[in-house]
Structures are given as structure tokens and as C-alpha cells.
Amino acid sequence: MTLRSVFKGWINRYFSDEEAVILLVLLVLGFAAVIFLGHMLAPFLTALVIAFLLQGAVTWLQRRHVPHLLAVSLVFLGFIGMLLALAFILMPLIWNQLVGLVQETPRMFASGQHLLDDLQERYPQLVTPDQIQNWIGVAGREMTQFGQRALTLSLASLGNVLSLIIYLVLVPILVFFLLKDRAALTGFALSLLPQKRTLMTRIWQEMDDQIANYVRGKVIEIVIVSTVSIFTFAFFGLPYSVLLAVLVGFSVLVPYIGAAVATLPVAAVAGFHFGMTNEFVYVLIAYGVIQALDGNVLAPILFSETNNIHPVSIIVAVLFFGGIWGFWGVFFAIPLATLLKALVFAWPRGMQRHGREVPA
Template identity: 50%
Template structure:
């Protein structure tokens, strides 16, 4: 048994390039695990730098210097963000306040409807259970209200941190874009010399991450805009807020779509009842989700769909538990990274065995 383990170790870890790749991965995962909260501004800046690299490169190819191209792209991007903050933000915020304010009335309607169920289905429903469920919902609503107040107070404390981020992140994005080549060369100098396998994995993953971040932003915009138009056509209340939630939900594969369906269906049910309007709106929403999952995602993420859905869900759960939001956001690239390492590792082993 020991000899078999030693043979496995020699076959898998005798290649210096494999050891270098393992050291780089362990160090990278360790830094993210222990310091991800401190590195949050840098992670935001890296994501934005990946997103803005494409237009920056295009302007550079048109004859602009790297500094000028970076400045123009950042100014345009900041202008788009400000337009969204000043036009979309206040409306969505107000709709969120209205939704929280209307929730007690919605719960009362739900309680009244549930109270009629024991009379309609006496063999299936018990009045005591219905009353207990209604009381539990009211208690949870009180808890949610208290949490909202506490969150509002805590958010006031976090305004200073947010203001610092608003200064630091654009500066970091600017330097990441402008001095990209110098920074990459600086990182290469501290990496192990035998990094051929790590370089091979990095080339593949760099392109994957670029396509993933760009594709996620495009998917969020398309799904959010189409959902907003659909909700407006049906006259659904809180249409902009719900459309923003639907757009953001694409960040979490499968789980996000399931979670965001609850408020959409709940609002539609209380507004339209269980009539034709509700079912038409619900079917239209399902069509949007189906087109997103079966048409838009395969087009934008041709490599990511090669991952099994169970692998994607497990990646969201595991990496989300390790690194919170960033683990969820990068769940698919991290799963793809592991897949790329697993596929690349035997190639170096087989090459070594062939040479021997």
C-alpha cells in the first residue's frame, strides 16, 4: 500500500512544473481565504479592469496612447454609472420602500385567503396549522422590519468606508489598465522559474475570466431590460425593482433564478390574483428565464456550459461559503480553473513518463 502511494506521488509530483503550479495555487487560495475582506477594493478594481480592457485595447489600436485610452474609457464608464445611480437608483429605492410598506397588507390578504382553505378542503387543511403559519409569518415580518432598521443604522457607519472605496477603486482601475504590462512582469519576477504548466493554465484562465466578466455584465443588462419591458407591459407593481433583482440574480447560476422568482410571483399574485393576467405574466417570466438559460447563456459562456449543473451549484455553495459574494461571483471561473488544472496535470505527467 505504501509503495503504491509512493508511486502515485512520484508520478504526480515529480515534475517541477507541477510542483510550481501547486505552490502558486495554494498561495493564491490561501491569500484569498485569509485576506479576501481586506482585498475587496482590489478585487472590485480587477473585475472592472477586466471589463474595461476590451474598449481600452480598441482605442489603443486606433492610435491613442495607453494613458489616453484608459482615461477616456474610465470617464465614459463613470458617466454611465452616474446615469444609472441618478435615474435608476432612486426609482428602485422608492419602489423597495413601497414594497416593504405594502408587505403587511399582502400578508393580511394571504392570511385571509389561507383561512378559507380549511372550509374548502377540510380533509387536507387544518385551521390550527393555518393560524400557526400566519402567526409565524407575522413574527418573521417584525424581525425583518427590525433587521431593516439595524441595516439602515449600520449602513450609515459604512458610508465612510464606501466613500473611501469610491476614491480608491477608480485609482486602482486606472493604474491596473495603464500599467498592465509592467504589473504582469513584476508578478512574473516573484513566481517560481519552472512555471511552464502554470503559464499554460493562466493563458487559458485569463481568457476565460475576461469572457466571463464581460458576458455576465451583458447578460445582466439584457435580462434586466427585457424583464423590465415585460413587467411594464403587464403593469406590474414595483416593475423596475423586480427587473433589477432579476438582472442581479444571474450572478448566481440556478439558485439566483429560483430565489428571485418568489418576489416576482408574490407581487403578481397579490396584484392580479390567480386569474388570467397572473398566469400570462408568469408564463412570460418563465419564457425569459428559459431563453436566458438555453439561448443567452450558451452564446455568452460557450466554455462554461461544459460544466455539469451539479458542479456549478456545488461551486456556488462551496466558494460562496469560503469567500462570500466574490466566491459566488467567481464560482464558474474557479470551477473552470480546477477543471483546467485537472486536465493539464496528466499531460505533464505523461510527458515526463514518455521522456523517461
């Protein structure tokens, strides 16, 4: 058997059907559009994600005999209210705490240096002066790079004011029309597809509920974890509680890795503020309890039927899609991995079923 015959057999098995070829072309065009035109289409893609999140509330109201336009208007007004609260209440508070934390960083750095000196005096066999100098040098370089990146980001953000205004105006308008005209837009998209779309329908049915449940569940998880963290940190009197709580909440976007990364700033701020005291230990224990409850109670409840993917596949998906699309790639890493899994399992079965139906 030659390589040519093997390749020809593989093509005949998976791409002998017109629907399979069209589906492959659509997938390639879709990924290419997001990769190469994602910056230009960013407002539309953002509005599409938000509309996808809000569609569940619209459907819930319609099931209770609320007219479609009224349901869309109520959900849209609620979304605008949350957006205004986020813009005028939460974001200024987070920004002020971030500025305060940056101003406090040199003192935290000096406090860490004193701590290392104390460790060297208490345990001269374990911590040597050369190790301390190396650690201080590495930390100093990281702080310098962080300051340069923050300055570059602040200067670059001056030119993005117009883009921000466009987002604040254009995205809500797109969200409203995507919710209002969902049936018409969906019908138009389906009219562009072939009449026979058995494989596409099977994959879409498998993905629709999973993506919807995952996205809404992840937003709910972020809100719950952030809220619980705010009250927990405020109870112990930890400074920058809102900033740290939001960071802990968004850390759930990256499975396994996010929790470890969020631990560093929480431990650093708690260690600087409380020192090596009982309060420092209590804060770390409370933070560990939050992470344990999130990983073992909240996440299984929210995502029990959403995805059944191996942890290695999740980590690879986060690294791959996050490297391509940044935040949105990390956010949709698990749904995209689920899509690839559905394609892998549905495509051969669809082709085999088609092969059995043709002789019949």
C-alpha cells in the same frame, strides 16, 4: 505495497518538478490571502475585477489604432459615467421602491391570510384550520426576522459610510492605473515566477479566455435580463418593476437556484396587486418566457465556449465558494470550478509530458 510507498510514489509523480511545487505554493498563498485578507484587500480585488471587465474595451479600441493612453481614458470616462448614472439615477429608484415594498408588506401579509381563509372555505378537505395557523405562524416569524435583519443592516450601514467613500474614491483610481500600467504590472508579476513555467502557461492559456468571456458574458446577461424584465413588468403595470427586474437580473448569477428564488417575490407582488385574475397569469407567463429565453437562448449564445462543466459541479461550486466569499464567490463560482478542472486535467498531463521529455 505499503502506504508509505504509495504516498511516496504519488509525491514523486505530481511534485517531483520544481514548477509544480511553486504552482502549488502560489495557489495556497493566493487562496489564503483572499480568505484571510479579503476584507482588507476588497478595494483592490474589486478594482481588479472591474479592470478585467474593461480591458476588453481597451483592447478593442487599440486594435482600431487608438493610442493606449487615449483608449484607457475613453474607457475609464465611460466607466465613471456609468458609475454616476448608477449612483444618482438607478440606486435611488431601487431604494425608494424597496422602502415602499417594505411598507406594503403588512398589507400583503394580510391579503395572503384572507386568501388562505378563502381556500379553507372552498376546499375544507384539503386545507385545514391548523395548517393555516401553522403557515401564518411561520410567515409571521419570517417577517419578524426579516425586519430585525433589515434594522440591523441599516444600523450597521451607518458605520460603513466611510468605507463607501473609500470605495468610491479608491476603486476608480485603482481601475485607472490597472488599465494604464497593465503591461508593466503583468511583467513585474511574471518576473517573480521561474523562467520555466510550462505548466503555468498551459493552465493560464486555458483559463484566460474562459474567465474573460464568462465575466463579461455574465455582466451582459444581467443587463439584458434586467432591461427586458423592467419593460415587461412596466408593460403589465406591475409595481416595483425596477426592483423586481434588478432582482431577476442578478438571479442569473446562481444557476438553477436563482430563477426559483426570484419567482417568489415576483409572484407575491403580482398576486397582491392583481389578485387571482388574468393579469396575474399573464405576468407569470411573461416571467416564465423571460427565464426560458435566458436559459435556452441567451445563456448558450454567451457561454457556448466558456465552460463545459456538469450541472452538479456548478451547484457544488456555487454553494462552496458562495459560502466562503459571499457575492464574489457566487459570481466567480463557475470560473473557479473551471480553474480546478483545468488544474486536475493539466497537472497529470504536464507531469507525464515532463517525464517523457527528460529521457529524450
